[in-house]
Every structure is written in structure tokens, then in C-alpha cells.
Amino acid sequence: xxxxxxxxxxxxxxxxxxxxxxxxxxxxxxxxxxxxxxxxxxxxxxxxxxxxxxxxxxxxxxxxxx
Amino acid sequence: xxxxxxxxxxxxxxxxxxxxxxxxxxxxxxxxxxxxxxxxxxxxxxxxxxxxxxxxxxxxxxxxxxxxxxxxxxxxxxxxxxxxxxxxxxxxxxxxxxxxxxxxxxxxxxxxxxxxxxxxxxxxxxxxxxxxxxxxxxxxxxxxxxxxxxxxxxxxxxxxxxxxxxxxxxxxxxxxxxxxxxxxxxxxxxxxxxxxxxxxxxxxxxxxxxxxxxxxxxxxxxxxxxxxxxxxxxxxxxxxxxxxxxxxxxxxxxxxxxxxxxxxxxxxxxxxxxxxxxxxxxxxxxxxxxxxxxxxxxxxxxxxxxxxxxxxxxxxxxxxxxxxxxxxxxxxxxxxxxxxxxxxxxxxxxxxxxxxxxxxxxxxxxxxxxxxxxxxxxxxxxxxxxxxxxxxxxxxxxxxxxxxxxxxxxxxxxxxxxxxxxxxxxxxxxxxxxxxxxxxxxxxxxxxxxxxxxxxxxxxxxxxxxxxxxxxxxxxxxxxxxxxxxxxxxxxxxxxxxxxxxxxxxxxxxxx
Numbered sequence: 001x002x003x004x005x006x007x008x009x010x011x012x013x014x015x016x017x018x019x020x021x022x023x024x025x026x027x028x029x030x031x032x033x034x035x036x037x038x039x040x041x042x043x044x045x046x047x048x049x050x051x052x053x054x055x056x057x058x059x060x061x062x063x064x065x066x
Numbered sequence: 067x068x069x070x071x072x073x074x075x076x077x078x079x080x081x082x083x084x085x086x087x088x089x090x091x092x093x094x095x096x097x098x099x100x101x102x103x104x105x106x107x108x109x110x111x112x113x114x115x116x117x118x119x120x121x122x123x124x125x126x127x128x129x130x131x132x133x134x135x136x137x138x139x140x141x142x143x144x145x146x147x148x149x150x151x152x153x154x155x156x157x158x159x160x161x162x163x164x165x166x167x168x169x170x171x172x173x174x175x176x177x178x179x180x181x182x183x184x185x186x187x188x189x190x191x192x193x194x195x196x197x198x199x200x201x202x203x204x205x206x207x208x209x210x211x212x213x214x215x216x217x218x219x220x221x222x223x224x225x226x227x228x229x230x231x232x233x234x235x236x237x238x239x240x241x242x243x244x245x246x247x248x249x250x251x252x253x254x255x256x257x258x259x260x261x262x263x264x265x266x267x268x269x270x271x272x273x274x275x276x277x278x279x280x281x282x283x284x285x286x287x288x289x290x291x292x293x294x295x296x297x298x299x300x301x302x303x304x305x306x307x308x309x310x311x312x313x314x315x316x317x318x319x320x321x322x323x324x325x326x327x328x329x330x331x332x333x334x335x336x337x338x339x340x341x342x343x344x345x346x347x348x349x350x351x352x353x354x355x356x357x358x359x360x361x362x363x364x365x366x367x368x369x370x371x372x373x374x375x376x377x378x379x380x381x382x383x384x385x386x387x388x389x390x391x392x393x394x395x396x397x398x399x400x401x402x403x404x405x406x407x408x409x410x411x412x413x414x415x416x417x418x419x420x421x422x423x424x425x426x427x428x429x430x431x432x433x434x435x436x437x438x439x440x441x442x443x444x445x446x447x448x449x450x451x452x453x454x455x456x457x458x459x460x461x462x463x464x465x466x467x468x469x470x471x472x473x474x475x476x477x478x479x480x481x482x483x484x485x486x487x488x489x490x491x492x493x494x495x496x497x498x499x500x501x502x503x504x505x506x507x508x509x510x511x512x513x514x515x516x517x518x519x520x521x522x523x524x525x526x527x528x529x530x531x532x533x534x535x536x537x538x539x540x541x542x543x544x545x546x547x548x549x550x551x552x553x554x555x556x557x558x559x560x561x562x563x564x565x566x567x568x569x570x571x572x573x574x575x576x577x578x
Contacts, residue, residue, distance in 0.1 A: 007461040013430050016445070016462055020433070023441045031441040058456060 003054035067305050068275070068345060069190055073121045074197065076211040081228070081235035089115050090401050092226060092239040094214050094252055097124060098189060099369030099386040100245030101196035101208075105143040106390050108205040109510055110398030110550075115237065116206065117228060119213035123197070126346035127273045127309050128189040129383030130301065133469040135493060136387045137181035138505055138552075145195040146181065153185030154304050159284040161463060163450040165291050169460045173468075178532035179496045180503040184468060186303050188273075189383065217242065217255050217365070224364050241397060242365045245386075248353075250371035256362060262355030263429065265376065267436045268314040269352075270323055273307050273345040274333055280308065286465040288435070288450055292335035297435045299378075299465070300336060307345060310336055311377070313436060320349035352376035352432055354425045360389075361414045368393060373421035375428035378435065378466035385424045388471055389417050395510065395550035396576070405574045412576030420472045427467055434464035478547070478556040478578035479569060485539040490578065494552045497532035504533070510550050512573055514566060519543040521566065549573050 009015050022038075023031045043052050080086055091107060093100045096118035104114045132140070132149065140146040160170040175183050200206040215234070216227040224242040228235055244252035253260065282302050289295040296313035303309055312332055314323055322328055324347045334340045356373035360366060369386030393413045399405035437443040452459035471493045478490030487495055497504040504527060508515070516524035517537055524545065527533055538544055547556040547569040555578045556569035572578040 005456040005458055007458045009458075009461075012458075012461045013427070013464060013467070016434075016449075016464070017430055019445065020442055026441070028440055031444075059452070061451060061455060 003051045003058065005058065068343075069188070069305070071122045071125065071190070074210045076121055076231060077209070078232050079209050079212060079228070079230060079235060081237060082230065082232055086235075086237060088223070088238040088240070089113070090240045091115070091243060091397070092117065092224070092237055092241075093243045093245055094118075094226075095244070095246035095369075095371070096120075096193070096197070096208060096210070097245065097247060097369070098129065098192050098196065098383055099390060100243070101193065101200055102139070102143055102387055102390045103243055103245055103368060103394065104200055104206045104208070105145075105196065105203065106139075106394035107398060108203050109142060110395055111205070112398045112401055113205045114207070114243075115239075116200065116208045117212040117214055117226075118208075118210050121210035123190040123193040125190070126188075126271075126348060127303060127307065129192075129380070130186050130188055130303055130309055131184055131380035131384075131469075132187060132192070133184050133380065133384045133471075134179065134181050135391075135469075135471045136384045137185065138496070139387050139391050140192075141181065141505070142510060143196070144199050145192070148195045149187055149192060150182070150185060152191055152304050153187035154282060154302055155182055155185050156282050156284050156302060158281070159286070161453070161460075161465065162285065162287040162290060163453070164289050166454070168450060168453045168463075171460075178498055180505065181496070184380070186301055186309075188303055188307065191304070192383075214246075214251065214255075217252060219363060219365075222364070240364065240401065243393075243397075244365060244367045244371045245369050246371050248370040248374045250367070252365065253357070253367065253371055256365060258357055258362070260355045260357060262353065262374075262425065265352040265354075265432055265436065266316045267352060267432075268316060268318045268320060268323075269350055269377075270310075270312045270314050270329065270332070271348045271350060271377075272310045272312075272329055272333060273303070273347075274310065274337075274342040275306050275345050276308055276337065276342040277306050278337075278339065278341050280337070288446075288465075293332065297465075298336055308337075308342075312336070314349070318349075324349050350377075352428075354429050354432075356418065356421045356425065359414050360417055361410055366393065366397070366410070366413070372417070373425065375424050376432040377428075378431040379424075379428045380466070380469045381424040381428050384469040385420065388420055389413075391551045392417055392420075399574060405576070409574060409576040415576075416474045419474060423472045424469075431464045431466045474553065476555075476578055478554070478572070479565065480557060481541075481544075481559050483539070483541050483559065484544055484557055485536060488537050488546070488554055488557070490554050490556055492554055494546075494548055494554055495536040497527075497536055498530060499528050505552060508548055508552055512550055512555075512570060513548045514570070515546040515548060517544045517546070519545065521545050521561075547573065 091114040093116045213229045218225045285300040287298040299311040301309040360372045437446040474491035476491030514524040
């Protein structure tokens with residue numbers, strides 16, 4: 001499976017709002033830990049090491065900007 | 067060219083000399099919502115008196131972006147032609163983050179609609195066109211410099227005390243429509259709570275006249291280097307007037323910031339030169355609030371008096387016009403006796419739903435533009451960082467979403483094999499019809515529309531690709547029941563005996 005980088009959410013604004021809501025009332029340190037757990041949960045859901053490696057490279061920006 | 071704010075004539079009202087007969091409808095406020103309300107009621111054959119404490123159109127551009135649905139409503143009110151002719155449109159939007167353009171988009175209009183996706187047009191032009199239409203209409207009695215100072219409820223109606231340059235008089239009416247804006251004096255007179263969220267942020271809004279060539283684009287800057295890292299927005303309007311919105315921060319002093327010596331240097335940095343004239347400046351804070359209910363016995367709130375949103379996403383004026391669209395035919399039916407009180411209660415149910423959707427959209431855009439320090443800002447900034455590299459992140463960048471009419475939750479009979487775009491609760495999508503358009507054909511009464519089949523008394527549109535795609539999909543035939551506000555009430559592929567009649571009754575009972 002190759003990484004999907006085109007819009008793939010049925011409600012992008014709603015998902016963004018949900019993400020901020022998940023962080024509500026957390027300290028920065030707690031948010032940082034929450035983000036790590038979210039990444040692990042989503043990585044398991046995706047279940048494809050190659051796609052995840054592409055995602056990590058894209059998110060690093062340095063490797064992906066052409 | 068600066069707009070000519072010629073005052074409208076004040077004419078001493080008859081009520082100063084002798085008590086006036088009771089009026090069916092008194093509308094408070096001659097802004098776009100009050101004027102549209104009067105025109106819409108007149109379309110349904112109902113008289114109204116419109117009272118305004120002022121005698122000029124609104125000063126400054128204010129509501130500038132009119133959505134496709136608003137233009138379709140304008141068309142029914144008879145002002146779409148001058149509005150579209152005068153308005154300007156843009157297709158290209160550019161989004162900048164710090165010193166770089168991160169992406170741009172081209173809004174290609176969908177074909178097969180009479181009206182464009184939106185136009186930019188200053189509110190004062192919309193009011194000017196509406197005032198002219200009202201003054202030509204015998205059913206509308208428009209009174210400037212008539213200020214409501216008291217309201218008293220009475221059985222089955224309302225009495226208002228009105229102040230004029232020549233003294234006070236009283237008016238009796240069956241229904242009082244409060245279209246008197248965000249600071250609604252009527253709302254205050256009724257002591258109603260206006261609950262919601264105030265954003266701790268200030269924006270400067272400026273209209274400038276600039277004759278230099280400047281592309282007809284929308285530009286939005288997140289953290290531009292020329293403005294101390296705060297958001298900026300530039301929009302084109304008619305008459306070489308450009309609208310600029312600049313985030314100032316909560317600590318800014320509004321009195322100081324609105325002075326020309328403070329404003330002009332900021333604008334020079336946005337447009338890159340000083341060859342412009344400052345036309346209008348205002349400083350505002352955001353609020354997203356609404357009344358619990360919009361119908362209070364015989365007083366009905368419409369537009370900003372009922373709900374206010376932050377300006378990004380153009381949901382103030384457009385949202386108010388959808389209130390007008392929803393209320394007009396219902397109030398006309400209540401006045402003529404064709405419907406009972408349940409129909410007016412459905413205005414409250416449907417438009418509080420619409421207001422909540424508008425508030426949600428505006429709040430999200432505002433939050434994206436002005437994130438709280440900490441995790442909100444982190445996610446916002448990193449979405450912008452990703453936007454240049456990944457298309458999905460561009461769809462998450464939120465500098466305001468184009469206003470589209472809400473789809474009301476509907477209990478109307480439906481058949482899921484028909485296309486989702488025209489499901490019950492949605493506004494009927496337009497389509498070409500010969501040399502005209504479907505929405506014009508539907509008119510302003512309840513309609514039954516039969517596609518590729520016969521139904522007694524039904525309107526049978528001409529079949530073409532757009533009609534098929536928007537109303538049939540792969541299905542051979544269908545019967546639609548469409549409300550006077552062009553909202554789909556019910557649809558069937560092959561209606562059972564009595565089903566269409568039941569739907570028609572349901573429309574007048576406010577059930578669907």
C-alpha cells in the first residue's frame with residue numbers, strides 16, 4: 001500500500017476539531033504524550049510498514065520537499 | 067470612487083395624526099435582512115411596515131460575500147440582476163504562510179446553474195437595490211427615522227411605540243419581526259439571553275480604493291512577515307475597492323488602531339505601495355452566539371438579532387437570508403390562515419439548526435486563524451508546514467469555508483436510490499430548462515414535480531443531463547414535493563396512493 005497524500009477524510013474540518021478536542025485541558029507535556037499514543041494507535045490501524053515509513057519521511061519535510 | 071450615501075427621505079407617518087389600523091406585520095430594521103423580509107412577504111401577497119431608526123444604507127462594506135443561495139433568493143426578490151452585474155467574483159485563492167505561498171486553488175464554477183457560486187458586493191449596494199425594490203412595491207411601507215422605543219405584548223399581537231423627528235406614535239401588529247441586527251434593541255427590550263462564545267481577538271477591517279492593477283484574487287496570509295506574524299486577508303470588491311482584514315491581537319487598543327496614521331502603514335505593507343485611498347475602517351471582535359429560540363410568541367427574530375457569527379466564512383448575511391427564505395412563506399401561510407402555529411415553530415427548529423451549523427463553521431475557521439497558544443497553535447502551524455508538501459493538508463487549512471445552505475434534518479419520505487444532493491431537507495439544485503432555469507419554474511408555491519412520469523397537477527420539467535444527474539441518477543422516474551422555499555420535502559420513485567397528498571399536508575403542518 002502506498003501512502004495516500006490526497007484528501008481522504010470525509011470531514012476534514014470535523015476531524016481537525018475532534019483532534020483539538022482530544023487535547024482540551026491537557027498540559028503541553030500531556031499533549032505530547034497523547035500525540036505519541038495517537039501515532040501508535042493509528043500506525044497499528046494502518047498496519048503497513050512501508051506506508052508508515054513513507055508517512056514518517058513526508059512528515060519530516062526535509063526528505064519530501066521537491 | 068467613494069460611494070454616495072444619499073439619505074432616504076423621511077416622511078411623517080400617518081400614525082402621528084390618528085391611530086393607524088392594525089398591521090399584519092411590522093419589521094424592525096431596514097438592513098439587508100429586514101428589507102429582504104419585506105420583499106419576500108410581498109412576494110407571498112402580504113403587506114408589511116418596515117421601521118428603521120436611520121435614513122442611509124450601511125456605512126462601509128460590511129457583508130461582502132453573497133453565496134449562490136443568497137443570489138437565488140435575491141432573484142426571487144427582484145434584485146439579482148443589478149447585484150450580479152455590479153458584483154465581482156474571484157476564482158483564484160492564494161494562501162501564504164510566513165514569506166511563502168503554500169498553495170493556491172481555482173474555484174471552477176459548476177455549469178448548469180443560473181447563479182454563480184458567489185459574488186463580492188458591498189452591503190450598501192445590496193441595501194440600495196433592496197430599498198429601490200421596496201419603494202416600488204405597494205405592499206411595503208418603508209419608514210426611515212422611525213425608531214422603536216417600547217414593545218408591549220397583547221393577545222394575538224404586539225404594540226410598538228415609535229419615535230420620529232416629529233414625535234411618538236404607536237403601531238399595532240399581528241407579528242413583529244426583529245431584523246434589527248447584532249445589537250438588537252428588540253432583543254434587549256424583551257430581556258432575552260444571547261449565549262455563546264466571544265473570541266479574545268481583535269481584527270481591523272479596512273476598505274481602500276486602489277486604482278493600480280491588482281489581480282482579482284483572494285489572498286490569505288498566516289503569520290506574514292509584514293504584519294508581525296498575525297493573519298491578513300485581502301478581497302476585491304467593485305469600484306476598485308479592496309477589503310483588508312488584519313488580525314490585531316487582543317491587547318490592541320481599538321481607538322488607536324482605527325486612526326489613519328496607524329492603519330495606512332499597515333496597509334502599505336499588505337499591498338506593497340502607498341497609492342490608495344482609505345475609504346472605511348472598523349475594529350471588531352468576534353462573537354458566536356445565538357438566542358435559545360427565535361420565535362417568542364408574536365415576536366420573531368431574523369438574521370443577526372437571532373444569531374451572530376465571526377465574519378470568516380460569510381455566514382452572517384447569507385445565514386440571515388436563509389432565515390428570510392425559511393420564514394417568508396411560513397408567516398404568509400400563518401397570516402392567510404392556510405397554516406397553524408406549528409408551521410412557525412418549524413422556523414425555530416430549522417433555523418436554530420442552521421445557525422448552529424454556521425456557528426460551528428465560523429468557530430472552526432476562527433480557531434484555525436487565531437489558535438490558542440500551545441497545542442492548537444502547534445497543530446495549526448504544522449498543518450501549514452505540511453500543506454506545501456501534501457495535498458491532504460491543504461484541505462485542512464481553514465481560512466473560511468464558502469457558505470452553502472444547510473440540509474435540514476427531515477422526516478420527509480425518501481428513496482435512497484435517488485441522488486443525495488436532492489434528498490429531503492436540501493435546497494433543490496438548479497438546472498437549465500430550455501432558455502430558463504428550474505428554480506424560476508418552481509416559483510414560490512408548494513410544487514409537485516414529476517420527472518419522466520405523470521402526476522395530477524404536477525410540474526414536468528424538461529429532461530436533460532443536469533436534471534437527470536441532480537434528481538434521478540440511475541433511476542427512471544421520480545415525484546418530488548418541493549416547499550415554497552425550494553427545500554425538498556419528500557420524494558418517491560413510485561408514490562403509493564395518498565403519499566403525495568400526505569406530504570403536501572406535512573409541509574403546511576411544519577412536519578417536513
